[in-house]
Amino acid sequence: MTKKSVQELAVLIGTTLDRFIHQEQSAFPYATGELSHLLRDIALAGKIINREVNRAGLVDLSGAMGQSNVQGECQQKLDVIANIRFLRALQRGGEVCAIISEEDEGIIYTNNDNGKYVVAIDPLDGSSNIDVNVSIGTIFSIYRRVTPIGTQANMSDFMQGGRKQVAAGYILYGSSTMLVYSTGSGVNAFTYEYSLGEYILSHRNLRCPEDGGIYSINDAYFEQYDPNIQAYLVNSRKRGLTARYIGSLVGDFHRNSLKGGIYLYPATEKAACGKLRLLYECYPLAFLAEQMGGSASDGQQPILDIVPQNYHQRTPFIVGSSKMVGEVVAALKRSVTGSVEA
């Protein structure tokens, strides 16, 4: 372990999310503080969801809602509650003019056309894990609007493309609760300290190892994957890589980013575009991956270069350690030329 100076330790132990955001944003002379407030609104809503997640089994918050969302997926009670809480926080905060959410079909207006930002959100990711006390999360993506302030936001504000995100992040409700975000100058992670009610900086400038020993994929669809993905997986087993798959994207992504590994949700025979949603799952995690030195691809191009077409668009997703992602992309290029690795 490298020896840290007293000053370094004090910074590590003592930096609250609020203080960090303030310090980070004050480095930008023209910053108005609105993005800082927006990040704080998300962090606050995350605290409320965290409380609901923790007591779900005690207060009748587990289980299905008995209705489907716009994508035909069965909604859990916490999906609905998380959606309400985040929308409320963003509507009341004053910095956001419009939102898109996994749980709603179109744009949700905040009745504040003066808000500078728009947000795309997956309020609760990994909802099939809620009832079994396994890590779940919230994923968010923030853009500066392109429509004039004072007018009603529209689709163009959300269709800017992943490289235009001004910030992205997630909250992981796991064995500890963490908020991980980036505003484009590295990724920092904050662990929620219950006794203080504060997120405290715990992982400064996270870096994803260039190579790793973990692969994460839903093996149940093996027969439906492209032959070159199948070959990659067979080869991964032969090489002795470790297979880990939670089924909560946010948890799988977090583990692989810290330890080094790859997450794949490729196209299948039944779902030619895969399952995961570009705007509020893949763009934000791809933004973080690149900020950490990792990479993210749909097999043909970097995720952040995909031109978006609609709010709930899906994409194949390969993300993690850059060397591993590069290997899968190379394998998929062989599929385009019609060859399969022996």
Ligand SMILES: O=P(O)(O)OC[C@H]1O[C@](O)(COP(=O)(O)O)[C@@H](O)[C@@H]1O
């Ligand atoms: O069960 P599958 O097909 O492996 O899908 C798991 C994936 O689906 C998701 O649960 C989708 O997210 P939601 O729970 O937000 O719908 C991801 O978190 C996860 O990685």
Ligand SMILES: [Mg+2]
């Ligand atoms: Mg999700």
Ligand SMILES: [Mg+2]
């Ligand atoms: Mg969700």
